[in-house]
Amino acid sequence: MFGLFAKRRRPDPEQVRRIKAWLSARVALAEDDVVLIAELACTEPGCPPLETVITVMPPTGKRREWRLEKPVAEIGEDDVAALLEPRP
Numbered sequence: 001m002f003g004l005f006a007k008r009r010r011p012d013p014e015q016v017r018r019i020k021a022w023l024s025a026r027v028a029l030a031e032d033d034v035v036l037i038a039e040l041a042c043t044e045p046g047c048p049p050l051e052t053v054i055t056v057m058p059p060t061g062k063r064r065e066w067r068l069e070k071p072v073a074e075i076g077e078d079d080v081a082a083l084l085e086p087r088p
Contacts, residue, residue, distance in 0.1 A: 011037070011039055011071070011072035011073065012072065012073060015072050015073060015075070016037050016072060018077075019037055019054065019072065019075055019080060020035050020037065022077045022080040022081070023035065023054065023056075023080055023084075026080065026081065026084050027056065027064075027084065029056065030058060032058070032059050033056055033057065033058045033059075034056070034057040034058075035054070035055070035056050035057075036053075036054070036055040036057070037052065037053070037054050037055075037072065038052070038053050038055075039051070039052055039053075039071055039072055040052075040053060048069040048070065050070070050071040051067055051068065051069050051070070052067070052068045052070060052071060052072050052075060053065060053066070053067050054066045054067075054068070054080075054083070066083045066084075068083065
């Protein structure tokens with residue numbers, strides 16, 4: 001629990017905008033859908049130090065969520081595309 005309440009830096013807002021744009025280009029988002037991008041720290045064994053969670057919350061309907069095992073700063077357009085590819 002060490003550092004649980006420590007102040008962390010916020011992800012670069014420009015990078016967050018890019019991720020939202022890449023997501024929007026691949027997923028049919030409505031004007032009133034809320035898109036949240038958050039970095040979460042993990043101290044559990046085998047867990048990446050930072051992971052990014054991308055959540056789309058429509059005003060009605062089911063919430064969608066994706067996780068990337070890297071910080072926002074390291075996410076590229078290919079990462080977003082790979083998240084949305086159908087898995088066998």
